[in-house]
Amino acid sequence: MLMSYSQYYLEQRPQGPATDKDVRVRTVEVEALNEGQLLIKNDYFSLDPAIRGWMSDEPSYMPPIALGDVIRSSTVGTVVESRHPDFAKGDIVYGLNGWEEYSLSDGYFLTKVPKDSPFPLHYYLSVFGAVGLTAYFGITDAADLKPGETLLMSAAAGAVGSLGGQLAKNMGCRVVGLAGSEEKCQWLKADLGFDAVINYKTEQGRLNDAIAEACPNGVDVYFDNVGGDILDAALLNLNSNARVVFCGSISSYNANEPVPGPYNYWQILAKSATVKGFLISSYFERFEEGALAVAELLEGGKIEFRDEIIEGFGNTLTAFNKLFDGSNKGKLMLKL
């Protein structure tokens, strides 16, 4: 036997937050590598809201995780054995693997970390990974954002939101962020330079007015990571020809029944607005360009980025569920 390791797999589809009845640990044994395979020892794996979506049996942009399959996730790690022509033992690689100590890979969608990279490994799951590039292409391309316009960012203290807001500030926009605690709001305003912030918990019930007050010139772009009440309030504040970048809907990922679309859906027509479904996979061919641009901004001190790293394989599920109660502070990853 070449290796035995632990992995989280999907035992049953969660109703609400994923529990240890839904997502269980098992031991996997790899006898030997086939031609074209490689084995990666993972250093970090990623905890993202989208993973909860993949646990459900709903038609989406990727197939659901099949029952019995490993929980799908990005990882970064070191090649320990390879029979793949493009990867050698010792290469550091990142890509779509799973919540597991080791990953057996055929190299598909796998990228090497440059040998001379001055950045910590986990950056390749956060600021240079899907999260960073979602913020980058979401703001610089999909949003069609122009200097002087107002951007309203939901989940603004989250990984995508905090980076996206800073990118828009760099473009000369007014940036207003929604977050769920005073500490987060303070961070966005004082440290990241957001023009205004809204605590959506204390403003619950008057979100519409709170947005109107924070966006005196209306909302030109709403970047939607959350759906739900915040989306409804944002739609009521759109300017004519506004754009909604529809990037996620974290408020509904743990729902047990079908969640209706926004009650204010009509505002899309009333404001001649455009809602664009945003999938980072559409930008696959521009990933390198995006990562270089983000790295340059990072090195120039133009943006800052907050990672939250939880250690210990056994803490995966507890850490994952922090995404849904708003208690994480930045891009969440698990360190093995």
Place this chain on the structure above:
Amino acid sequence: MLMSYSQYYLEQRPQGPATDKDVRVRTVEVEALNEGQLLIKNDYFSLDPAIRGWMSDEPSYMPPIALGDVIRSSTVGTVVESRHPDFAKGDIVYGLNGWEEYSLSDGYFLTKVPKDSPFPLHYYLSVFGAVGLTAYFGITDAADLKPGETLLMSAAAGAVGSLGGQLAKNMGCRVVGLAGSEEKCQWLKADLGFDAVINYKTEQGRLNDAIAEACPNGVDVYFDNVGGDILDAALLNLNSNARVVFCGSISSYNANEPVPGPYNYWQILAKSATVKGFLISSYFERFEEGALAVAELLEGGKIEFRDEIIEGFGNTLTAFNKLFDGSNKGKLMLKL
């Protein structure tokens, strides 16, 4: 006194279909024209689903009709008196006025029918008016439709739908229409050349499958005039990078409580789709271009257009409510 005439005004906001308790008739007297005013004797006025929306007190692309105000509508008629420099007695004009025998106007948004127009007057409320131009710019511009793509058209036997479908056929697209009777479906297929039709009444409960069968290559553009269940079924059948032209939501105009957005709103993200709110007023500067293009297609026999004209001022409300039970056959107008 210069003139006395009847008009429909909004007494109270309707709950459900507008009744004669909501929309009442009164006599208006015009003493004399002020400088800059003109008086139009209306020949036709327009009955459109959008008017029901304006009767509600909801934020939209135009202010609601105020209580006590005339019911807003397009009309075409003859100038009988003018103190406006741009309009003379005898000019035939069309524009946004109201459900009334005469309209007092300040010339705002009023257009003259060319003296040599070979077309019947009521065409200026239908195929050359907002309806025709909605179909024209919706299909040729907003939809971003390419030859060979599949267009799914809701309310396909309606004024916008029947014209829009034919325009897409002329562009070399596969056109699939949804309509509410066998007679309408037959007309779309046999007379207008639609590639496939779906009777959404007999297919209720399996709309998703019916659309999948009629669109074997998926839906590239869904032209939404209706909202509701049909929108939900259409969203499930979108191709990657599909476009939804959001033009209306007739299924919800008579609702008494807030109508949620589509349950399958998530599909917009899952398919990287774009939903574009479509308002014909955004194209105001291109109206002449559009009307010329539509006239050319009409004269060349490339499109046909069905008007339904109801006679008699007193029949206005009964005629208007035909729009919501699907019993009208083409662009509905009232002849005075």
